[in-house]
Amino acid sequence: MRKFLPILVACCFIFASARSQTPQDSLINQLKEANADSTKLNILFKLIGDYQFIDISKSLAFAEKAIEIAELNKESTSYKGNAYTSYGSLKSIQGDFASAIKYNNLALNIYYQLKDSTGIATAYNNLGTNYSSLGKFDEAYFYHTQSYRIALTSAKHKLQQAISLHNIGVVFKDLGQFDRAVDYLNLSLKISNEIKDLEGEPYHYSEIGDVYIRKKLYDSALTALKLSLKFTRERKLSINELEPSIVLNIAKTYRLLNNNTLALNYYDTAFVSFKKNDNQYGLAQIDLGRGLVFMNEGKFADAQKLIERSAEIAHQLNAWTLEIECYENLSKLLEESGDYKKALSYNRQHQQLKDSLFSQGMQAKLLQDQVRFETASKEEQIKALTKMEQLRKGEVKKQELISNILVVAIALTGILLFTVYRSGQRRIKINKLLLEHQDEIKKRSVELEQLNKVKDKFFSIISHDLRSPMNALAGILDLMDKDKISPDEFKKLNKELRVQFNHTKTLINNLLDWTLLQMDKLKIQFEKIDLNQLAESNITLLTSLHLKEIKINNLITPSQFALGDSNMINLVLRNLLTNAIKFSEAGHLIEIAAKEDDNNYIISVKDQGVGISPEVQKLLFEKTTGYSTRGTANEKGTGLGLILCKEFVERNGGEIWLESELGKGSTFFFTLKKFS
Known part of the structure; x- marks a missing residue:
């Protein structure tokens, strides 16, 4: 306490x-x-x-x-x-x-x-400490909470607030409510640290050590108690009543660890201090501790003598908690000694005193006081905060007045310096903003230029690549309507019409997908993709649409499954196959394969076509430039297909690239995650 x-x-x-x-x-x-x-x-x-x-x-x-x-x-x-x-x-x-x-x-x-609020708070605190030592915890709690309430009325009573909260924590510790005890002890330490109260830490760690003893965490207890003792001695604090209490608890801890030699050494050290102060309560605690050490060593007669003397002093001082502990240990000692009758007598005294001390009435009173205190504390805190705010506002007004006077006294110099400073700061800020705006304008210009190129490409495709085949088809249909083309002539034109139709269909599909992509309307639906089946379906479709005698081999095994959006990956594979067919001669071979690479598949489409120069390779996947040329059978292209392939593969978490050499064909690669 x-x-x-x-x-x-x-x-x-x-x-x-x-x-x-x-x-x-x-x-x-x-x-x-x-x-x-x-x-x-x-x-x-x-x-x-x-x-x-x-x-x-x-x-x-x-x-x-x-x-x-x-x-x-x-x-x-x-x-x-x-x-x-x-x-x-x-x-x-x-x-x-x-x-x-x-x-x-x-x-x-x-x-x-x-x-006198300071005196009242002090008296309440001292009364609480006295009642706590006697084991009357309901009274102790009442007086400590009263002390705290008085201390809350003024900001200058911070030390008393810390002490009261500390002692409330000690009461809860003695009642076995360790979590609540630690909460109050920590709150007390926080206030002590704020006001640089050097005694706060020694008292705090002393009680934390006692909590650990009661929780049977003896190593932690020794750490906390020795830290408390270190602070007490290093800071040369005038709290000589604390040091013997710390030493007493260290002795108790060593006793509970069955280190009887160290326990007795520490009991002897504490005895000197208690004897010097004629502290009968402390001396009674020493007698109990030494008696329990002798009891551990089997020296029952010596143990009994010391514990009975401790019980007698505790009874004279009305120190009920100590008296209860003495009776409890005497009962155990005499039971081990075989004196069952006397052991039973002490056990009855122990139980009667314990029932009296921890009666239902006391616990009910303690609970009522606790509820009342916690409610009142909140109200007092609100009042204190309100008062502090009013004082703060008053202090602010006072400071404002002083500041105004000082400003008037140094007005000319202050204004001049402030003006120069502000001017320089404003210039720096303006220059910084100008640089930021210039960078933003450059960035926007680049974006607009890219968008312009995309727009021009789009209009170019619509105006030329889409309109031309439609006009050609319309012309043929007009001639047929006027009977200017015979069935034999139309049959000859059928091959060209199929090529134009396939090109136009592919172009429209790519345009639709590309437009949705630019509008961010395409939503990815990840699912299991059978790569072998996907390749087969595209081979079947493209073989029926193209007239070239080109063989397409599917080297993908039926057990290879990837994770991705099947519609997007279908379009990627179809565009790559279409390009391979477009730039291959009749009789050439195209191969589709899938190779494992860690958690990915590398899918490839390899042709024996005309190949691509390094300069053109750099342009193929560029959105704003793109590249297009006619195929081996004069097939047209827009360059849009490969742009779509790149964006679709990347949206599925993969990469796309190519390897090619003029006259030796090309191989396009892209990656997909494995399905697991």
Whole structure:
């Protein structure tokens, strides 16, 4: 548990500079010579602080003297409250929690009369600490939450907020609600770090270590406890009551790890500190710990003696939690020793005290206080935030006024410098924007030029490649209608008509697909594609449409399946086969094959045609340029087919390329993913 003594510190402030210059015996001489009660009380408070961890009996004597003077002087009400607080804290250090509660309640009444929020918060916190040590957790929770609520009323009480939240976490730890305990401990540490409270981390890791002990995570417990001890010693903090508690828990951890030698060493170290402060509660804890070590070693007589002495002290101090633990272990010890009757007696005492401490009434009260506190905390936080916002606005207005005055004082210089600076910044910004706009214009120009070329190509195809065959067909039909062509002559023209029709049909299909592609209307439907069947269907279709005596071999096996859009890949293969037929002579051979390459298929269409020069190869897949030439039988082309092939293959996640040499034929390749 953390304690808070801001009142004692405030009262001794006027003597702070004398601490390094004047030893305690000099202060005692000053006390003898002092006449005014206020001077005497200030010296006494200084002596109480100096002696509390050096010689607690002297510190108590000074506190009793302070109470005596403050009670006789009716004008020393605030000093009286401070004297009661000091005496209660000293009694708490000694483990006399009943006396500590008495004097903290006296202090609380005085602080309420004085409307001293700092004093009220401190008294509530000290009372909560006292009740928690006695195992009265419902009372402890009530007082700690009251302390926190008072601390929330002012931003200057951040330290008290951190302490109250820390102690609420300790209450939940003692109740076994470890997750909630850690939440409060972490929140407390966050506030401590914000205000650079050096004592926050040692207290935090001390309690986190105790949580780990209770959760039986002993290695983690040792890490946290030793870190707490390290912080306490390195920072040379004035929290001497914490160090023996940390050492005590380290001893307990080693005992639970069955390292009896180290456990006893740490118990001995803690004993020296508790003995020095005459802390009976701490000494009782040492007796219990040592007794349990002896019990582990089978030294039952020594163990019984120590644990019974611990139980007796705990009973005198009304320290119920410690008393319960003593009875529980005495019952186990005597049962192992074979004294079942006495073991049963201690077990009954343990159970009765435990039932009394953790009664349903206490738990119900604790739950009600918890709900009330959490609801009130939210309301207080809202009020505090509202007040802070109002203060912030007031501070902003004040700062604005100061700023305006300063601006007037340096107006000419400021305006000149600002104007020069802004002018330079504006120039830089304008230049940057101009460069960005120039880059954007260049980019748009390139895009428009490409679109223009695409548009010109489209119109060229429509105006020439589509219109010419349609006009030729219309002319022939007109001659037939006028009986100017005989059946024999029409039969001769039939071959040419079929070629023109096939070319026009392919052209229209390509134009439609290309238009949909440019409008982004084509949606890809990935599915399983039987490459062998796809090749066969195209071979059958193209063989029937073309008059050239060209043989097409399908080398794709029936077990080769790819993943893609079957309509798109069908068009790709058909265009590649059509081009192969177009540029092959009668009697030539065309081969379609598919080769595995990791997770892909490489599909190829190889012909023995005229081949393609390197210069033309660079133009074949360009959208804006394209390339077209007549086939071996004077077949026309638009260059659109290969552009479609490239876009369709890429949209299916593949690549397309070719290998060709003039006079030796060409091979077009494209890739598709395997179907799995």
